[in-house]
Amino acid sequence: MMKFRRSFPSLSNALFYLVVTMLCGVLIESSVNAQETTNAFPMFRYNSERTGRVPFAGPSENNLKWSISSAGEIWSSPVVNADGVIYVGSTDGNLLSVTSNGKVLWAFKSGDEIFGSPAIGVNGVVYFGSASGRLYALNPDGKTKWKFQTAGAIHSSPAIGEKETVYCSSYDGKLYAVAANGKLLWSYKTDASIMLSSPAIGKDNTIYIGSWDKRLHALNQDGSLKWRLDTEAKIDSTPAVCNDTVYVVDMNGKLYSVNSDGTLKWAFDLGGRSHSSPAVGVDETVYVGTQDGFVYAVRNDGTLKWKFKTEKSITASPVVDANGIVFISSWDGNVYALNTDGTVKWIVKIGDPLLSSPAISSSGMLYVGCVDWKLYAIGQ
Numbered sequence: 369m370m371k372f373r374r375s376f377p378s379l380s381n382a383l384f385y386l387v388v389t390m391l392c393g394v395l396i397e398s399s400v401n402a403q404e405t406t407n408a409f410p411m412f413r414y415n416s417e418r419t420g421r422v423p424f425a426g427p428s429e430n431n432l433k434w435s436i437s438s439a440g441e442i443w444s445s446p447v448v449n450a451d452g453v454i455y456v457g458s459t460d461g462n463l464l465s466v467t468s469n470g471k472v473l474w475a476f477k478s479g480d481e482i483f484g485s486p487a488i489g490v491n492g493v494v495y496f497g498s499a500s501g502r503l504y505a506l507n508p509d510g511k512t513k514w515k516f517q518t519a520g521a522i523h524s525s526p527a528i529g530e531k532e533t534v535y536c537s538s539y540d541g542k543l544y545a546v547a548a549n550g551k552l553l554w555s556y557k558t559d560a561s562i563m564l565s566s567p568a569i570g571k572d573n574t575i576y577i578g579s580w581d582k583r584l585h586a587l588n589q590d591g592s593l594k595w596r597l598d599t600e601a602k603i604d605s606t607p608a609v610c611n612d613t614v615y616v617v618d619m620n621g622k623l624y625s626v627n628s629d630g631t632l633k634w635a636f637d638l639g640g641r642s643h644s645s646p647a648v649g650v651d652e653t654v655y656v657g658t659q660d661g662f663v664y665a666v667r668n669d670g671t672l673k674w675k676f677k678t679e680k681s682i683t684a685s686p687v688v689d690a691n692g693i694v695f696i697s698s699w700d701g702n703v704y705a706l707n708t709d710g711t712v713k714w715i716v717k718i719g720d721p722l723l724s725s726p727a728i729s730s731s732g733m734l735y736v737g738c739v740d741w742k743l744y745a746i747g748q
Contacts, residue, residue: 407730409448410488412525413645413685414727417609418568420647420655426689426705426728427747430714433733434470435742438462442737445485445525445684445725454727454735455494456743457482463496465510468733470745474510478502484525484566485725490532490548497522503536505550514550518542524566524606527575529589535575537562543577545591554591558583564604564643568614570628576614578603584616586630595630606645606685608654613668615646615654623656623666634670638662645685645725647694655694657682663696665710674710678702684725697722697736703746716746 413420440460447455452468459481465473480500487495492508499521505513520540527535532548539561545553558579565578574594575587580602586594601620608615612628621638623646640660647655652668659681665673679700686696692708699721705713724737733747 408450408488409446409727409729411447411527412445412485412487412566412725413568413606413608413647414687416527416529416569417571418566418606418645419608419610420645420686421649421688422690422728424690424728424730425732426687426691426693426695427732427734429748430705430716431746431748432716433745433747435744436466436470436472438464438741438743440481441739441741442743443483443723443739444737446727446735446737446743447486447488448727448729448735449488449492452729452731454743455486455488455496456724456735456737457484457486457496457498458737458741459483461498463494463504463506464743466743468729468731468745476504476506476510476512478504480521483523487526487528487534489528489534493532495526495528495534495536497524497526497536497538499523501538501540503534503544503546505534516544516546516550516552518544520561523564524562527567527569529569529575530573535567535569537566537577539563541579541581543567543575543585543587543591556585556587556591556593558585560602564606566606568607568609570609570612570614572628574628576607576609576616578605578607578616578618582618584614584624584626586614597624597626597630597632599624604643608646608648610648610652613652615648617642617644617646617656619643621658623654623664625654625668625670636664636666636670636672638664643683647686647688649688649692651692655686655688655696657684657686657696657698659683661698661700663694663704663706663710665694676704676706676710676712678704680721683723687726687728689728695726695728695734697724697726699723701738703734703736703744716744718744
């Protein structure tokens with residue numbers, strides 16, 4: 369039953385379209401440095417640089433192990449702590465805490481829909497935003513630590529930097545830096561709304577964010593502008609940072625490779641609109657999905673390596689495991705595992721559209737949410 373066609377009174381038609389067109393842009397962050405390995409999947413895109421690359425293997429077979437029902441559609445991308453506990457948001461406003469065997473530990477009711485992914489910080493504190501514009505910090509038992517109000521809806525995911533500083537983008541066009549105690553440190557205003565792009569943090573603590581002002585912004589740790597790069601279209605994609613190169617996709621489907629000083633290395637035309645966030649493999653191959661249903665693999669020199677066609681639009685973001693296998697979910701209701709040459713390793717058919725991006729745990733399990741109100745676990 370296609371429950372995802374319900375109305376969303378808290379969102380305008382434009383907001384609804386853009387959230388639907390990409391849940392991949394939701395971000396989550398942890399205080400773990402991007403290049404450090406962790407047994408958890410503590411944020412959207414796995415690490416603080418948002419590479420979407422994990423240091424462990426994903427599921428080798430298409431075994432659907434379990435699913436649990438929520439009280440709303442799951443557009444949020446799951447995250448996993450070091451103990452295997454999964455956190456994911458739902459459009460009914462609940463943030464769920466779920467064990468690795470599919471048991472719900474607790475549900476926290478926020479004031480509005482949750483489209484973004486949580487982030488797991490120091491001592492297991494969980495951060496997430498809601499459509500009401502509130503940024504929440506929850507203790508591991510689900511009790512509120514603090515909440516911070518922005519001036520616009522939050523559909524992206526927070527990032528966590530040094531000293532547990534939480535960075536959060538909002539539809540009001542601002543990037544907020546919030547201290548570990550919930551107090552505002554600073555805010556940076558772009559020239560248009562920020563819908564789904566979430567902050568990425570480089571090894572030098574430079575913070576990157578995309579905006580509807582058609583720019584990629586690079587900020588210093590104090591919130592001052594370092595540089596900004598003009599793009600051809602609005603940005604919903606979350607930047608990925610790898611080896612002093614920043615990758616980002618604009619809504620027209622142009623993939624940009626940018627030097628750490630803000631100069632353009634190259635741009636690749638994906639041939640169709642995109643709201644997917646790039647993943648970067650060990651060999652710096654960049655993977656990204658498009659609205660016309662393709663997964664692209666682009667070499668680090670800006671040439672096409674391969675592309676794979678799914679049956680419907682892709683708005684989620686790919687994840688790459690330690691073996692170079694690419695995992696991606698699609699509006700066709702399938703989760704795909706693709707080999708390094710772009711051929712199919714396996715497919716799991718869920719049925720209803722998948723806007724949620726996959727998360728992979730150190731035990732080799734893959735978790736993904738669906739608009740059918742369920743969270744799915746794939747693996748042995």
